[in-house]
Each structure stands twice: as C-alpha cells, then as structure tokens.
Amino acid sequence: MLLVPAGAWLLLLLVAPSLMILEFSLHPGLRPGQAFGAYGLGNYLQIFQPIYLQVIGRSLYFAISSTLTCLLLGFPVAYWIAVMAPKRWQNLLLVGFVLPLWTSSLLRSYAWITILRPTGVLNTLLSTIGLPTLDLLNQQSAVLIGLSYNFLPYMVLILYASLEKLDKRLLEAAADLGANPQQVFWKVTVPQTLPGIAAGCLLVFITSLGDFVVPELLGGASSMTAARLIYNQFLGATRNWGFGSSLSMLLILAVSVSIALLIKYGDQEPERY
Amino acid sequence: MSQTVIQDPSAAIDIKVDVELRNVFKVFNGDTAVRGIDISICQGEFFSILGPSGCGKTTTLRLIAGFEEPTGGEILIRGKSVAHVPPYLRPVNTVFQSYALFNHMTVLDNIAFGLRIKRLGKAEIQQRVSEALRLVKMESFARRFPSQLSGGQQQRVALARALVNRPAVVLLDEPLGALDLKLRKEMQVELSNLHQTLGVTFIMVTHDQEEALSLSDRIAVMHEGRIEQIGTPSDIYENPQTPFVADFIGDTNLFQGYVEASDPAALQITTDKGLKMVVQPQETWNGATSQPVVVSVRPEKIQVSLNELDNQPNCYSGRLKHVMYLGTHVHYLVELSSGDCLTVLQPNRAESLPALHTPIHVYWSATDCLALTA
Numbered sequence: 001m002l003l004v005p006a007g008a009w010l011l012l013l014l015v016a017p018s019l020m021i022l023e024f025s026l027h028p029g030l031r032p033g034q035a036f037g038a039y040g041l042g043n044y045l046q047i048f049q050p051i052y053l054q055v056i057g058r059s060l061y062f063a064i065s066s067t068l069t070c071l072l073l074g075f076p077v078a079y080w081i082a083v084m085a086p087k088r089w090q091n092l093l094l095v096g097f098v099l100p101l102w103t104s105s106l107l108r109s110y111a112w113i114t115i116l117r118p119t120g121v122l123n124t125l126l127s128t129i130g131l132p133t134l135d136l137l138n139q140q141s142a143v144l145i146g147l148s149y150n151f152l153p154y155m156v157l158i159l160y161a162s163l164e165k166l167d168k169r170l171l172e173a174a175a176d177l178g179a180n181p182q183q184v185f186w187k188v189t190v191p192q193t194l195p196g197i198a199a200g201c202l203l204v205f206i207t208s209l210g211d212f213v214v215p216e217l218l219g220g221a222s223s224m225t226a227a228r229l230i231y232n233q234f235l236g237a238t239r240n241w242g243f244g245s246s247l248s249m250l251l252i253l254a255v256s257v258s259i260a261l262l263i264k265y266g267d268q269e270p271e272r273y
Numbered sequence: 274m275s276q277t278v279i280q281d282p283s284a285a286i287d288i289k290v291d292v293e294l295r296n297v298f299k300v301f302n303g304d305t306a307v308r309g310i311d312i313s314i315c316q317g318e319f320f321s322i323l324g325p326s327g328c329g330k331t332t333t334l335r336l337i338a339g340f341e342e343p344t345g346g347e348i349l350i351r352g353k354s355v356a357h358v359p360p361y362l363r364p365v366n367t368v369f370q371s372y373a374l375f376n377h378m379t380v381l382d383n384i385a386f387g388l389r390i391k392r393l394g395k396a397e398i399q400q401r402v403s404e405a406l407r408l409v410k411m412e413s414f415a416r417r418f419p420s421q422l423s424g425g426q427q428q429r430v431a432l433a434r435a436l437v438n439r440p441a442v443v444l445l446d447e448p449l450g451a452l453d454l455k456l457r458k459e460m461q462v463e464l465s466n467l468h469q470t471l472g473v474t475f476i477m478v479t480h481d482q483e484e485a486l487s488l489s490d491r492i493a494v495m496h497e498g499r500i501e502q503i504g505t506p507s508d509i510y511e512n513p514q515t516p517f518v519a520d521f522i523g524d525t526n527l528f529q530g531y532v533e534a535s536d537p538a539a540l541q542i543t544t545d546k547g548l549k550m551v552v553q554p555q556e557t558w559n560g561a562t563s564q565p566v567v568v569s570v571r572p573e574k575i576q577v578s579l580n581e582l583d584n585q586p587n588c589y590s591g592r593l594k595h596v597m598y599l600g601t602h603v604h605y606l607v608e609l610s611s612g613d614c615l616t617v618l619q620p621n622r623a624e625s626l627p628a629l630h631t632p633i634h635v636y637w638s639a640t641d642c643l644a645l646t647a
Contacts, residue, residue, distance in 0.1 A: 172340055173373035175360040177387035177438065187386075191377045 030242030043246035078159035138220025162196020297346035324495035
C-alpha cells in the first residue's frame with residue numbers, strides 16, 4: 001500500500017510518456033496534428049540510413065571520449081582529495097569541485113562559448129603571449145571540452161566515494177609485500193575501486209549520450225548527435241514525430257541497458273562473489 | 274640481567290643482531306610517540322613489545338616496517354641502516370592487526386602476492402605457496418575469498434602471506450587481538466610452533482601481558498614512548514625494575530615509602546601509612562637511605578594466617594574484606610589496620626573459607642617482595 005503514491009507517480013510521469021513515445025514510433029512518418037496512420041516499422045528502418053548511423057556513431061564517440069577524459073582527469077583529483085589531502089580539507093575541496101553544478105548547464109555552456117569563440121578569452125590570452133590562436137568553437141573538440149567539463153564533477157564525486165572507502169592498510173600491506181607504488185596502484189587500488197570506476201564511467205556515459213545542450217550550443221553543424229536529431233524531429237524544421245520517437249526509443253534502450261549494467265556490476269562490493 | 278649481555282656490542286660478536294634501534298624518536302605534529310628507544314633484537318628471537326595502548330609500541334613496529342620514518346635516531350636491519358628505504362625494499366613482512374587481506378583476491382592469490390611481485394617462476398611460486406598453506410593448515414581453503422573465512426582462518430592466511438616471502442624479520446601487530454579467547458590460546462601455541470620451526474625473527478606488538486609472557490624469548494615493556502625494561506619473561510615478572518613494570522605485568526600490591534636504613538642484606542622501609550617492612554634489595558639496588566621507594570608484593574607471594582605470628586618480618590594484621598572463590602585459587606581482599614588494601618591469591622586447599630570481617634594476619638618474607646626506586 002505504501003508503494004501506491006510512488007507507483008502512481010512513476011506511472012504518470014515515466015511509464016505513460018514512454019508508452020506514448022513507443023506508440024508514436026510505430027507510426028511511420030507521424031507528424032504533429034496528424035491522425036495515427038497504419039502501424040509499421042518504417043521509423044526504425046530509417047535509423048539504418050548511413051547518415052543517421054553516422055549521427056549515432058558520433059554520439060557514441062562523444063559519450064565514450066568524454067567518459068575517458070573524465071576518468072583520466074577525475075581519478076587523480078579524486079585520489080588526491082580522498083587519500084592524500086588532509087582530512088579537514090576534504091569536504092571543502094569536494095564542495096569546491098562540485099560548485100559548478102550549482103549553475104545551470106545552459107549557463108556553463110554559454111560561458112564556454114565566450115571562452116572558445118574566435119575572439120574569446122582563450123584566443124585573446126594565446127595571442128597576448130604570442131601563440132597562434134585556436135579555432136575550437138563549433139567543432140567536435142568544443143563538444144568534448146563542454147561534455148567533459150559538465151560531467152567531471154559527477155565522476156570525481158563517485159570516484160571520491162569509492163576511494164574514500166578504500167582501506168589504506170591494504171596499500172600498506174601491498175607495499176610491505178614488496179610492491180612499489182605503481183604495482184600497489186594497479187594491483188590493489190584499481191581493483192579495489194573498480195565498482196566506483198564502473199559506476200562513474202556509466203553515469204558520465206549515459207548523461208553524455210543524452211546531452212542536448214552542449215552539442216547544440218558548442219558543436220555547430222558538424223556535431224549533429226542523436227539528442228539534437230530528436231530535438232529537430234520534434235521541435236525543429238523536420239517535424240517527423242514518428243522518426244523522432246524511434247530515435248528516442250533507441251536512446252532509452254541504450255540508457256536502460258547501461259543502467260542495468262550499472263545496477264548489476266556497479267554497486268557490487270569486491271568481497272561479494 | 275640477560276639483556277645487558279646481548280646489548281653490549283663487544284659481547285654480541287657471536288650473536289647476530291637482526292634489528293637494531295638506536296636512540297629512535299618519532300614525533301607526530303608535536304606529539305612525541307617514541308622518545309629515544311634502544312633495542313637490539315637477535316636473529317631467530319621471538320621479541321615482544323608490550324605496553325598499554327598509546328605507549329608507542331605500534332609506532333615502533335611501523336618504524337621498523339618503514340611506514341613511518343624516525344624523527345631522530347637510526348634503525349638497522351641486518352646491520353644496514355634502513356633510513357629512507359621504502360617499505361617495499363625492506364626484508365621484513367608484517368602481519369597486520371586486522372590482517373589487511375586483499376578481499377578481491379583468493380587465499381592463494383593473497384599468499385602468492387609477494388612472490389609474484391618478485392617475479393619468481395610459476396613452479397616455484399606454486400611450490401612455496403602450497404608449502405605456506407600447509408604450514409598454516411589452510412590447504413583446503415586456497416580457492417576461497419577472505420570474506421568466506423572465519424577470523425582465525427584469516428589470521429592464518431595473513432601469517433602465510435608474510436612467511437611465504439621468507440623475510441629476515443616477521444613483524445606481528447597485535448596478531449591475536451581480534452580473536453576470541455579460546456582461538457587466541459590455540460593460535461598462541463601455533464605461533465610458537467611456527468617460530469620454532471622456521472627460526473625466523475619475530476617481533477610482536479601486544480598489550481596482552483599473558484601473550485607476551487608465554488610466547489616471547491624477550492620482552493620490552495614500553496610506557497609513554499620509552500622502554501621501561503627489556504628482559505626475559507621471568508626477568509620481567511620476577512625482577513621488575515620500575516613500579517610501572519611491576520604494576521603492569523601481573524597483579525601486585527604497591528606501597529609508597531622511603532628507606533629508613535639499608536645494609537647489603539636488607540632494607541628497612543617505612544611506608545607512607547606507617548608500616549615497617551624488611552626487603553632484600555635486588556642486585557641492581559643503588560638507592561640510599563631516605564630514598565623514596567615503592568615496595569611491590571605479588572598477591573601469590575602473600576601468606577594468610579588466622580593466628581598471630583611473632584618471628585615474621587613482614588607481618589600485619591587486618592580484616593578480611595572480600596573473598597572470591599576461583600576454583601584453583603582463592604582471592605582475598607584484606608584491609609590492613611593501616612588502611613592499605615591488599616589482594617592475596619592462595620591456592621585452594623579445600624579448607625573452609627574464613628568468614629568475612631574475620632581478623633586475619635598477612636605475611637611475606639623479605640625475598641618475596643621488591644623495593645623499586647620511585
């Protein structure tokens with residue numbers, strides 16, 4: 001009985017809209033204001049056109065690259081805060097790192113425009129010190145910078161939680177048994193924090209894959225992603241709700257699989273087998 | 274005393290010293306944990322560092338392992354200074370207090386860890402790991418994960434993981450502290466057997482005096498970062514050199530007082546509460562007349578009598594305040610007429626126990642008590 005309010009909420013706001021999208025996706029070429037035509041898989045077949053496969057491939061590329069960037073940048077930061085920084089500074093450092101999340105992602109993306117545009121902060125700086133300027137805005141590199149910047153705090157938070165729980169005596173035990181710092185890292189620290197690494201990567205991957213704002217604002221015409229394509233189908237010039245819905249279903253599927261993986265492996269403590 | 278023989282460098286030529294601490298200090302953010310300790314530990318010795326929590330014993334062990342660098346002084350392992358030598362290059366292995374087993378690895382992988390780091394051959398690793406498993410009687414658990422083992426089994430794995438590397442010195446940090454009493458007794462026997470079989474130097478840190486007394490060749494008693502006394506278990510128990518050691522090791526009755534008159538055979542001591550005592554001085558006695566002293570009498574060295582005795586030097590009358598029947602022994606609490614309270618431990622002779630508040634006399638000989646300079 002206690003589950004009824006939460007269940008109703010879930011039904012109304014998650015299940016019902018998803019079923020609506022599923023219904024839309026099964027009517028080829030459905031446009032707003034139009035009556036439902038015959039059922040068919042045309043919208044799904046449309047995804048397999050090379051131009052759309054390329055868009056999906058690019059979305060995956062963005063998601064994977066930003067995940068790896070966040071991991072490579074986030075791990076040393078999280079390690080530093082959790083293991084090396086003095087205890088009393090840990091919370092402050094963490095808050096400092098999460099602070100950007102308090103502003104809207106839209107605002108942060110606009111900030112990156114002012115930094116990256118041809119006459120922006122970065123290029124002004126570069127030309128002042130006599131270096132050649134960079135043309136980053138409306139390129140894929142700008143999308144990668146924006147995505148990595150946006151999701152790095154999440155990665156750091158999750159890795160911090162994992163590293164903070166890491167039993168420091170295990171590191172001493174490994175050193176005691178003859179492992180040098182590199183060996184301690186690869187043989188103890190990484191395996192011990194693998195659940196956290198998996199959770200962080202999946203979270204960044206999922207949110208990057210579905211992000212619309214960053215590629216739209218920073219990416220320009222060369223950075224069409226699945227999320228932007230869906231936007232165009234629903235609110236842009238094309239107005240093909242059927243195709244937009246099938247793309248949405250694909251994205252929902254990808255995210256669901258990722259979350260299922262996260263639940264299955266991400267939260268597993270290393271001692272449970 | 275035996276340790277003077279070993280600690281004298283000229284006399285130690287034929288005894289190989291494995292670990293030596295020379296005037297070692299350790300300061301943590303202004304807190305001095307270790308205040309200038311000197312220890313020489315011989316090859317093959319079972320050496321214990323005993324003391325209450327916070328006395329600096331674990332810090333001392335961590336200094337030898339290399340997890341901490343001394344603030345002052347020098348540590349030598351097998352004659353070589355290990356200053357600035359990181360833990361992974363020291364020929365010592367540690368059995369950690371809570372075992373610190375790698376929970377993402379099987380028992381076998383845990384034990385093989387050190388050998389794999391050294392890149393030994395597969396065959397040799399296999400042979401040495403199974404040997405170590407046999408040594409700690411854990412052959413059938415090789416494929417288990419640490420979380421699937423009991424505390425005692427984890428303890429054995431931790432031991433095997435250290436011993437398999439054939440270190441010069443095994444450091445044991447309260448190795449049996451987390452086990453229940455029965456298991457602890459069993460593991461004490463096994464630890465002692467292992468030490469005898471392997472002949473490796475063991476350095477154990479413990480706060481359990483019984484454990485230290487029963488296992489060790491020699492014991493260093495630490496208190497507030499200093500070493501109070503180093504000696505064999507019987508040395509420490511029978512001839513404590515300081516009031517702290519007398520009080521910490523076993524039970525004892527302590528009387529504060531001063532020396533009234535001294536001759537080589539006997540000290541005449543008057544306690545602060547006015548009792549006159551005769552104490553035979555220890556060989557190391559160098560106190561003078563009017564020197565403040567603490568007299569220590571073990572409960573089991575005190576005799577009780579219902580009748581007054583005339584020819585006893587240390588004989589006092591009092592009342593029986595409490596009687597505890599312990600089976601093999603009877604524990605008495607006696608309040609002397611001076612106000613002092615004495616604990617007395619007598620073997621149970623199947624007599625009927627005296628009633629409470631009975632007037633009673635206690636006595637002990639001059640050789641059954643010690644005078645310690647306060």
